[in-house]
Amino acid sequence: MTGIEELLRPELRGRSPYGAPQLDVEVQLNTNESSYPVPDEVVAAVLAELERDLGGLNRYPDREFAELRSALGTYLAKQSGIHPREESIWAGNGSNEVLQHLVLAFGGSGRTALGFTPAYSMHPILTETLGMRWVDGQRDATTFDLAVDSAVTQAKGVDPHLVFLCSPNNPTGSALPFDVIEAMLVAAPRALVVVDEAYAEFARPGTRSALELVADHPRLVVTRTMSKAFTLAGGRLGYLVADPAVVDALRLVRLPYHLSTPTQTIARVALEHADALLGTVEAIKTQRDRLVGELSAMGLAPVPSDANFVLFGGLADAASTFQGLLDRGVLVRDVGIPHHLRVTAGTPEETSRFLTAMAELVPTHAARKETP
Known part of the structure; x- marks a missing residue:
């Protein structure tokens, strides 16, 4: 056998x-x-909303999670000063699922992904298990910094279909120089450039977000999560901001009704209480x-x-x-x-x-x- x-x-x-x-x-x-x-006040608010929802669990959740997308847009506008359109926002069960959607839609057999080690270990895991070739780009061996010249040279040598950048970087903690992101969009002309900003809320003053560039660069994607700063690791809600055409592509690969009603409610109420959670x-x-x-x-x-x-x-x-x-x-x-x-x-x-x-x-x- x-x-x-x-x-x-x-x-x-x-x-x-x-x-x-x-x-x-x-x-x-x-x-x-x-x-x-x-916080207790957030727990009470979530419970009140969930009690209203429970009787309707015989129906599928809102496939387009419209209220949640609106709440995410409102939060980002307040937190960053950038006002993304709702059709530019996508969410999943943790940012890992959002990243998986990106690889499913824009990766696959015969395509190459580039990242810069050490960085988030799920980037190569997702790409390789979904059939992509992963190229392990390198940072400075002592400081773990990623310089523009080095990043550009490596990207030109690979000509990837997906580029993963991490800012602040996990596991080193350092934010990425902003010009690396801009340079990568030029150096990798056929790539979707994904900037993983899972820890953005903890960045030191003056650190810029790649959200500033999304409106002008249709190949740029910024992913975030509510697991860290929002104290909701158990809630499993991640999201991204990208060109609406990217979001449309993700609908092709997501599972039907992938965000449950309770997940949408917990995240939406949490965003309404962002000040308390943050x-x-x-x-x-x-x-x-x-x-x-x-x-x-x-x-x-x-x-x-x-x-x-x-x-x-x-x-x-x-x-x-x-x-x-x-x-x-x-x-x-x-x-x-x-x-x-x-x-x-x-x-x-x-x-x-x-x-x-x-x-x-x-x-x-x-x-x-x-x-x-």
């Missing part, structure tokens, strides 16, 4: 699924979720900056961050430090970059727990510095 492994598509054999450890520890700082619960963003940014400062003082090498997490290097062995933190009740993320770990900015108490644990570990876990 033929084994399941032999029935599996050849390109999937031997692969590991995406997933961060979900462990029952006191301090969970590994998946960039918010450590703050949804009220913790500044507190999280304070802890993020605290992490950068105190890790630097320990002699480690954190990367200045525009996200809600900090990547830090200077470790002799990342896996050993990861385990040492876990033994002390603190879960962080090993993202596979040698000598580095990533930690989410949590509450002040959680940040203190992490920093106390790191202070205990540094004497034996920091990489030895070579003397001149």
